[in-house]
Amino acid sequence: MEATTKNEAQNFDAKKAVPVILFFFLFALIIDNSFKLVSVDIAKDLGISATTVSWQATLAGLVIGIGAVVYASLADSINIRTLLSAGVIFIVVGSIIGYLFRDNFAMILFGRIIQTAGLASAETLYVIYVTKHLPKEEQKKFLGLSTSSYAMSLLIGSLTGGFISTYLHWTTLFLIALLAIAILPFILKLLPKEKSTKTHVDVIGLFLIATIATTIMLYISNFNWLYLIGFAIAIGLFLVYISKSSKALIDMTFFKNKRFISTLPIVFIVYSIQLGYIFVFPFILDEIYSLKLDMISLLLIPGYIAAIIIGALSGKIAKFFNSRQATLVALGGIALALFIPGLFTESTVVVFVLSMIVFSGSFAFMYAPLLDTCIGTIPKEKTGTAIGFYNLVINVSASIGIAYTAAMLDSFEISNILIILSVIVGLTLILFWFLSGKFEKEAN
Secondary structure, eight states: OHHHHHHHHHHHHHHHHHHHHHHHHHHHHHHHHHHHHTHHHHHHHHTOOHHHHTHHHHHHHHHHHHHHHHHHHHTTTSOHHHHHHHHHHHHHHHHHHHHHTTTOHHHHHHHHHHHHHHHHHHHHHHHHHHHHHSOHHHHHHHHHHHHHHHHHHHHHHHHHHHHHHHHSOTTHHHHHHGGGGGGHHHHHHHSOOOOOOOOOOOHHHHHHHHHHHHHHHHHHHHOOHHHHHHHHHHHHHHHHHHHHOTTOSSOHHHHTOHHHHHHHHHHHHHHHHHHHHHHHHHHHHHHHHOOOHHHHHHHHHHHHHHHHHHHHTHHHHTTTOOHHHHHHHHHHHHHHHHHHHHHSTTTOHHHHHHHHHHHHHHHHHHHHHHHHHHHTTSOGGGHHHHHHHHHHHHHHHHHHHHHHHHHHHHHSOHHHHHHHHHHHHHHHHHHHHHHHHHHHHHHO
16 A cells, blocks of 8 residues: 555656646747748848758757757666756757857857757657656657647747747847746756666767768758768768667668668658758748748648647548558648649749648658658567657758758749659659558568
8 A cells, every 4th residue: 555655656746747848848849940930030130041041940950850869868877857957058058149149140050059959858858758757558648748749839939930030039039948947946846866877878870970961961052072072971981880889879780671771761851841841931931922920920820730630630540541551642742732832833822821731731641650661660679769760860851951942942943942842752752652562562
């Protein structure tokens, strides 16, 4: 009886901390999504190109992807209470730097990197806290809240960025980010002081991944062939490293799995287009219709609501489509969502609203089935590592997607950009159709 009471008290204490970490998670994503939307106003204020301003979004995405892996690794040796506190401090320091040096883009970039290093802590550590401290039968419910929070953050983030940039100033977002300090007392009070154990963070592997992503983004920005050479060297070193090191974040056995290695390029291409289109969307509506960010943010709402609804219904939808069928339908929807506004670019803004509804809804429809296709043949004991690397690929590809769509925005007409992106998705659909059909035959 005494043991039961003790367990109940522990569960109660664990649950008390969940709202605080979940709020931090939502707050962090809102801040990051707001900064992505206001890129168009940053570019105007500082007199820089879309390609240049995209770095404040691309590097932030890269830091979030790598930060997720780092925080997950550190959570085994440093208690979550300390890591979340460090995350808050990074946010505050980065935001102060960004605001104080708001007329210098290099310093804004520096501030955003530090800020994002803190923002990255919230999402990863929320999932780890739930799986580590809550009863197994309740974990799905609380993990589901993180999915809803992500969709909600896109909605609130676009509105926050749009209205603050229009009626106050985009630099105000740095001041709003400082509110993270108010969360710190609750973190210190409600989270347990866990004992630390030894662990290993694959610093070399993460550095090589960061080098691979950065060199390709630099090449996209100014097409200097030296960056391509650096990219090729980094890829080679990474492959040699993971084949030799027993402590690498992912080992060569994953790359011997045909389904995993064949699906990852599809994941990379498609998710690079997702953030790429969302990033250039405000630039497109500003250039064609001269709309301000408050109106643009309102036009994004139907798309995000569609994503929330489809995400919530994904379990029921799965009864009618297998993973292959669902992914093919989603890829078709994404291609259509880009192709139609490419044909009717200057007709009416309604075309772009409908485009974003189909675009966002298709991505929500695709996430689970494409993940299942990718890791379906990975052994259960290695599933966690596979998912971690899968999400890292998504974050890296998103950063590169923002970089190349921003570069296209400086060089091509908007209609051509959208048609090019739709053709890329169409070719990806054909590739997935061929590969997934081959996988199904091999399985049978």
